[in-house]
Amino acid sequence: MNVKCCVLIALVLAIICINWTQGKPSSIINRCKCRGGTKRLHPNHIQKLIVLPIPNCPMQIIATLKNNGGQVCIHPKTRWLRNRKRYLKSLM
Template identity: 40%
Template sequence: MDVKLLVLLCLLAVTTHVPSSTAKPISLVERCWCRSTLNTVPQRSIKELKFLHTPNCPFQVIAKLKNNREVCINPETKWLQRSLKKAINKVKKSRRQAGNNKLH
């Protein structure tokens, strides 16, 4: 689970530091996965989160629900932002502890 979290955080870090693209016509082949987003999704119904960022689309968060349905969540939803901050802090803390253990 820690490896998945680390991969997730790395993807998030890369996508948040990439400048957004200018508006361009998108062909049918290059359509964005999320055409609309939800602001309210019960967290307990989420089984998995995926993060996507492509050159022609904004940062996208896709939630796979326990009923196997996939929905797009607004990436600026407050609970999602809080969860990501907690996850980043957890990884930073574990890295610091691992670094301190190597020194001893």
């Protein structure tokens, strides 16, 4: 009888612990979206630029393309972006 009671208590505790951890951990939420990125994208092909402020990550710049609506990460040290630092600061 004691063994069944201990097993039942262990199962109840396991279920409670599982329910408490249903939210996503912060390590997944704050993960960097872009790793590196492309440096070979002409500004005329970009429809929209998005700058994601993620802590502990380098600047995350995502471009939406005009032709197919796809999204591409752009490396922050791309030549034409370096020349437009004022434009990037206005996006942030």
